[in-house]
Amino acid sequence: MQDSAFKIYNASAGSGKTFTLVREYLKIVLAPAHTPGFRQILAITFTNKAVNEMKQRILKSLYKFSTSSPGKNEDPLFLSLCEDLSCSPEQLQHQAQKALRYVLHNYAFFDVSTIDKFTHRLIRTFSRDLKLPYQFEVVLDLKELMQEVVGRLLSKAGSDAELTKTLIAFSLEKIDADKSWDIANDLNETGGLLFDENQLRYLEALGSKSAKEFRELKSFLREQVSASESEIKETALLCLDLIRTNGLERTDFKSGYFPKFLDQIVNDQGSLNFDAGWKVKFGEEPLYSQKVALEKKEILDTLLPRFAEHFNTIRNAFYRAAFHRNAYGNLVPLAILNALQAELEELSRERELLPISKFNQLIAREIKDQPAPYIYERLGEKYRHYFIDEFQDTSELQWNNLVPLISNALEGQDESGRKGSLFLVGDAKQAIYRWRGGKAEQFLNLINLSDPVFTISPEIRNLPRNYRSHRCIVEFNNEFFKITSPVLSNPGYQHLFNGGDGQQTNQLEDGEIILEFIDRSAEEEELAYGARIVDYIEAVRAKGYGYEDICILTRKIKQGVSVAEYLLNYGLPVISSETLLLSSSPEVRFCMALLEISIRPEEANPRFEALQFLNSVSASFNWAMVNDLDGFKGLLTDVYGIKWKDFSEMNAIDALEYAISCFKLNPDSNAYLNFLLDEALQVSLREGPDVAVFLNHWQNRKEKLSIVAPEGLDAITIMTIHKAKGLEFPVVIFPYANTAIYEDKNPKLWADVPETSYCGFQSLLLSKKKEMLHYPGKIADLFHEEQAKLELDAFNLLYVALTRSIAGLYIISEFTPGKENNTISRYSDLFVQYLQDTGRWDNGESRYVIGKLPEPVQKVREEEKPLQQVSANIYSGKQHLEKKLLPARKMSWDPRKEKAVAWGNLFHELMSHIIYETDVNHALSTFTDERTVEAEQLEILKEKSDTLVTHPELNIFFRPGNEVRNEAEIITENGLILRPDRLVFRDNKVSILDYKTGKPAEADKKQVREYAEALRAMGFSVSREVLVYIDEEIAPIFI
Structure with missing residues (x-):
């Protein structure tokens, strides 16, 4: 039986979704005589992490297939592909070797992308049609x-x-x-x-x-x-x-x-x-x-x-x-x-800004009605095979924008008579992005065949087995959601959780679930939850699990921050991209207080913050200094040597480095300060280097800016449920498991009204209230629909949280005895209902254990690495003042100049990849793989770089045989760092090339002469000093 060109995989948690996607992808790539087909594949998913995972799985599989002995290869994916493609192991290995070479040599066409990145490409391509700025x-x-x-x-x-x-x-x-x-x-x-x-x-x-x-x-x-x-x-x-x-x-x-x-x-x-x-x-x-x-x-x-x-x-x-x-x-x-x-x-x-939320709207309005071949022509690609992962989170606009492209491939044929294909993978139970436009109903309509989009009907395939979790965890989730699903008022939503017999288990036995209800009436919430979390961490550690095996999931970032602070104070290693807030660091708060003092000296609060830090780390200073600006400044000058006049004239980055140096905040390195400096640099490049600009940015973002630690450290992971989607961990601890099912912050609903009765308006915006049940017309139905959606969102979020665990799942909730009615309004009510219906509930019991924690799987480690602080790489003292790049002074920031600088940086970066004249095409390929470049802009870059390397006066510097150093750093005797664009060594002599995209200036010549003097001081003989101006024409100036 021939495979359908349109497949939909209904994939519950842990059911081998990525395996299935990779298998279907490789079926196209490894098909005999169809290796180039990989350039016609577009795989779309929703996070960069998922993109990287899929790319790695594809490449690792091809490499493994290419190098393993065909007769002894028992890889399930390899054997499955042999069967699907009706070929021998030897034939598949040959195809894999061929495909791997092809993919690596054409890596720029390896299109596994987030949907936002693909949409961004579309918009860049059509920027002129959309009347968008050249460098938005x-x-x-x-x-x-x-x-x-x-x-x-x-x-x-x-x-x-x-x-x-x-x-x-x-x-x-x-x-x-x-x-x-x-x-x-x-x-x-x-x-x-x-x-x-x-x-x-x-x-x-x-x-x-x-x-x-x-x-x-x-x-x-x-x-x-x-x-x-x-x-x-x-x-x-x-x-x-x-x-x-x-x-x-x-x-x-x-x-x-x-x-x-x-x-x-x-x-x-x-x-x-x-x-x-x-x-x-x-x-x-x-x-x-x-x-x-x-x-x-x-x-x-x-x-x-x-x-x-x-x-x-x-x-x-x-x-x-x-x-x-x-x-x-x-x-x-x-x-x-x-x-x-x-x-x-x-x-x-x-x-020249474009909010990311406008991407889909722009395409929907301007591009979707264009014929697909025209869009492909502008993109420079022609996709025939589409993979869309996490389809339940695809918005209506995103899907509608993709349909014309997919329809052209699915319902048409290429020159060889082959049709395209579409593979959708999703799970309506994991739709947790409604607030971002995700529409689970869209996926449900497709799998229920109630909303046909193409002339070809889809083949629906279910992935029934859970390959992730141990048996007890799979059975717990099956039973829990079947028992609690009647809470969902929409019958269709109920069926998602109670239809069939749930997921099938795998060969992994045991698995432990502990449901605990804490009593926090006598102590603070953070202390109550923190103490229990530590107990569970110590318990699983005693059974052989490492810190890196443990993940703590929270509904809200604020809860994660509380957990992170508690664990860090307890001395436990933690990594998180969301909860290690920079503002939680006393050193960071101190530095930001000093910046505020430098531009708003009359404010007393920053002085209080600064004194509070100083009193916590050294001898006590008089608190009266809070109200005495001159005394405060004099104190810091006398004790720490800070020069306030110099400090107040510095830009944000220099001021921060100077403060860190004066107050010796970096004896053992400090990751928080390192990330603060990185953030200051990014803001400086984007908005300007002024201290006031950075302080404004800090006020708006300080509740979100956090340390992003590298993966692979032996540390406990803390993340929100939304971030954990698609991930798995041996042990999951889920505190604060008491979310309100109908939680909604200041919700609004649109009610349709008769246009003739309301002054020509077709709809009115309403604040959602229970009284809407009695409003005229069909507004009560609107309220019920929204309640049903909130119920589904709450269940889906809980489903994602409870299905991340492999071996151990520890749920910490709250229960208030004496609840007057049996209404279910929180997660704790669902847990109680489950325990009651399964006969486990005991009014005097607060902790329920199901199953047994299995022995941890021993991992093969390359090297045991302790958790380390990230070095801040900061200069100090006299070294700080002398050994550094020339500082950017305070200035007003001109967006037009910024765009010109951006273009110059783009050209310089491209030229840094070019060693010889033959490298232009390869450099362009590498360059475009690392970033999105608009097609017209790419043409200009290619034209300018080709003209430069073949220019009669400059070609000699790009010929094979030269020894070349692009953007090499030279440190002068007085500590100044110089970076000429190109050094060409030949016959014991060196030539200097420096590219300029602005107008000729005397300062440019002075800069190149400085390069030459530094090289001569190092003992080199300088033969040519060349300034290359890139404008309408390539204009070299030999100094």
Whole structure:
């Protein structure tokens, strides 16, 4: 039976997904006479780590197949491919050798990529069509970008009359609602919608609305609220009149509830609600108590239908008013959204920025309708085979943008009559990126065949066996999610977790799960969790597991930070890319305080921070110095030798290095300081070297900047569940396992409304509240749908956390005894339900052990390496001042100059790869593999480099036989580091070439002469000193 060209693999956790992807990839590459086919493969996944893993697996497999003895190769992948390709082991080995050579010689075409990188390539290719700047910068930190946009917008208040009026109205409404008048946070939150792919449809509709139309809608909503409030009051007065005219007293009503309710409406509707039990059942039970006289009972029974009708009128009007009030409260920020969009576009033009969130929107708007052959022609590639990993996290826009390319390959044929192929791999149970546009329903629709995209139907394949975890862990997860799945209100979501018999186990026996509920009433949360984590670490270490075998998973970064601090204080080695915050280092905080003092000397807080550090590491200084600037500066000058005038004139990097040197903060090296310097360098290159620029960046990013430690160290890993997706660890500890299932921070929902009834608006933005269940129309359905999605998100996150473990899984949660009802709202409730349903629950027990921890697998190690601190590589004392590159002085940063410098750096980097004139093509291939270069830009680079190496006056320096040193460092006698672009040694003489992409300047000649003097001082004979200016023409100047 012939394989389908369109396969979908439904791959649960640990089911051999990467193995399957590599096998299908190699089936194409190793097919006889089809080795070049690898250049027609595009494999897309979602993280750089996954990209590297897949590339390594492919190359290692090819290498292993090429070098192992065919007859003795029992590799499951090798044997599977022999069977799939109907070839002998000898034939497959020959194909593998051939394929490996081909892949390595054409490595630039080895296209395994993240979807963002592929999209970036598309945008670079079409940058001119999209009217994007030639050298646009991709912005990853969207929160920081929006803060700047909001700041710029607010600065226009007072100069833009329309904007000023709107902003003042917004502030006044916040004051009326007893909230802070400061609207910056509201605007940042609303502005975030501009980056949210899920909001695109609604925002496009709003984009055409004018300020006048927003004002009209605002007035309409206010009128609707007022009309509903009037109707409520009038109806309440009718009811009171009925009571009076029928001779009824307030005491005739059960507990006087109903008359009191009516009085409340007449006097103060602000505190009105319909939560009480008698209101929920109004009209179903008598309004009187049994002690009321019979004739009064008869009157009340007669009036009950009318009272019920009026009550329903009041209730409906109340929720109608609540609906319009909700929409009104979200309207003013939305009215400013267009202004924020305009400000964002202006900032992006000025700085030549492109937010990463705009990638898919740009392609969807400008590229998707182009014919696929045209897109391929511009890309310079023609893909025929597509692999998409983690499809459940693919957004709707991403998928829609890929469909035209895939359709062209899948439904057409190449010159040889071969069709293309598509392999999708995913698991809806691991969809944890809805907030980033991921749509699990998209994957479900494909595997359920309910949303056909291509003319070819997919072949659905399930990967049923778990190859990762030991038996008890697999069985625990099967049972746990089957028992708890009825909590999911959507039947389709339920089926994900309870359909079938769960995953099949493998040959790995045992496996340990411990479920523990801590009581933290008597101590702080961090201490309670930290102590138990340490206990589990020590327990598994005692059984032979190493620190590197242990991973601690947390739902939130903040929780991971607490764990990391606790373990570090306990003396345990830790690595993490998220939780080792630079701001947790006293030395870093001290350095940043000194920077702040240098530009804001009047501020007392930085002096307090600095004194606090100094008092913690040396003799006690007088705290009065906090309020005595001159005394503080004098103290630091006398004791540590800091020269404040010099310090205050330095740029950020020099200032940090100077502080580290003066205060001797690096006797044993300090990784935190090293990373701080790296961050300062990156900011300097991107935004400028000023101290103020770096301090602003620090304020915005200090809660995120952390140390990234290398892999392979014997240390405990701490990461969030999101980061752990796709990974596995022998031992997993999951503390803080008490997440709220319906946790959602200030959620918003769009409600569709009749366009003719709402001033031409098709939808309104609402704050999600439980009262939405009673709003008019289908808004209650909207609320239920969102709740169901939250349930799925919570289950999926828990599924990812519980399926990372190989041998040991330790869950630390909380349980509060005496819970009044059996509602399930947290992970702890799910764990309790599981224990109850399996007969394990004991009210007096807080710890439950399932299975047994197996012996650790002995790993073959190249070398046992202890966890080491990363050296900060910082100069100190006089050496710091003398042996260094020429410092960048404080200056205003010109983006246009920055782009020119960027182009010059690009050209210089390319030329650093060229030794001889024959190296240009190879250098370009290496160069483009390391970065994304726009096609037109690549042409210019090729043209300039070809012209340079073949130039009649310069070709002699690029001929074979020369000894060449590109960008060699020369350290002069006084410690200055020089770096000429090219040194050519021939016949005991050296020639100097230095490339310049700017206009000729006398300083350029001076620089080359310095190179020559330094070389002569080293004993070399300098024959030629050449400046090569790269402009419209290649213009060499021989000095």
